[in-house]
Amino acid sequence: MTPRMTDYFKRAKSGFEPLMAIETAIKGSTLEPRLLHLVKLRASQINGCAFCIQMHVAEALKDGETQLRLHMLPAWRESSLYSPRERAALAWTEALTLVASTGAPDADWAEVVAAFNEDERAWLSLAIGAINMWNRIQVGFRAAHGTSLPKARANAA
Numbered sequence: 001m002t003p004r005m006t007d008y009f010k011r012a013k014s015g016f017e018p019l020m021a022i023e024t025a026i027k028g029s030t031l032e033p034r035l036l037h038l039v040k041l042r043a044s045q046i047n048g049c050a051f052c053i054q055m056h057v058a059e060a061l062k063d064g065e066t067q068l069r070l071h072m073l074p075a076w077r078e079s080s081l082y083s084p085r086e087r088a089a090l091a092w093t094e095a096l097t098l099v100a101s102t103g104a105p106d107a108d109w110a111e112v113v114a115a116f117n118e119d120e121r122a123w124l125s126l127a128i129g130a131i132n133m134w135n136r137i138q139v140g141f142r143a144a145h146g147t148s149l150p151k152a153r154a155n156a157a
Contacts, residue, residue, distance in 0.1 A: 001050075005141045022130050029123040033063050038082075039089055039124070040131045042073055043097045047135035054145040061150050088115040089124055096128045 009016050026036065037060035044052035057070055072079045076090050088111035095108040102108075112121055137143075 001142050001144070003142045003144050008137070008141055019130070019133070022126070026123065026127045026130060029120075029127075031120060031123050031127065034060075034065060035086060035089055036127055037063065037065055038069075038073065038086055039093045039127055041070065042076070042090055042093045043128060043131045044135055045074055046094065046097045047132065047139060049135040049139050050145040051138040051143040052131065052135055054147075054149070058146065058149050085115040088112050092124060093128050096125065097132055 005011075027033075037056055041053065041056040041060065044056055060070060061067070069081050072081055073090075076082050076087065082090065088108075091108045092112045095102045095104045112124065116124060
């Protein structure tokens with residue numbers, strides 16, 4: 001895969017700086033990092049963003065996520081490895097990532113309402129929107145992904 005452009009951050013610096021600020025704000029929200037890693041990775045899988053998949057797997061492993069949960073993520077609906085809160089977030093991630101075909105179903109929203117408080121719902125939806133935007137930028141420019149991953153932490157549960 002040949003990158004289409006490699007200096008887009010520099011060329012549109014004033015546009016990318018607010019996007020980086022959004023990421024900083026999301027990290028400072030009350031949403032747990034483990035949940036955010038799953039959301040970002042799942043959206044990136046759906047969107048086929050190799051750059052973001054590699055990056056979010058690497059970040060998740062550094063933060064103690066298990067390899068098994070990362071491998072099972074595409075089949076989260078059939079796996080017992082995810083909590084009800086994570087399931088609600090993953091369903092909402094899929095609904096918003098595929099919004100043209102899903103219409104963001106009320107049933108998925110009801111699961112979000114049951115698992116997240118009002119502030120968390122806003123942050124979750126913002127995080128999903130942000131990763132979808134990043135996916136579109138990185139896929140569009142054919143951004144080169146990293147070629148290695150850190151080892152999973154020994155104490156990851």
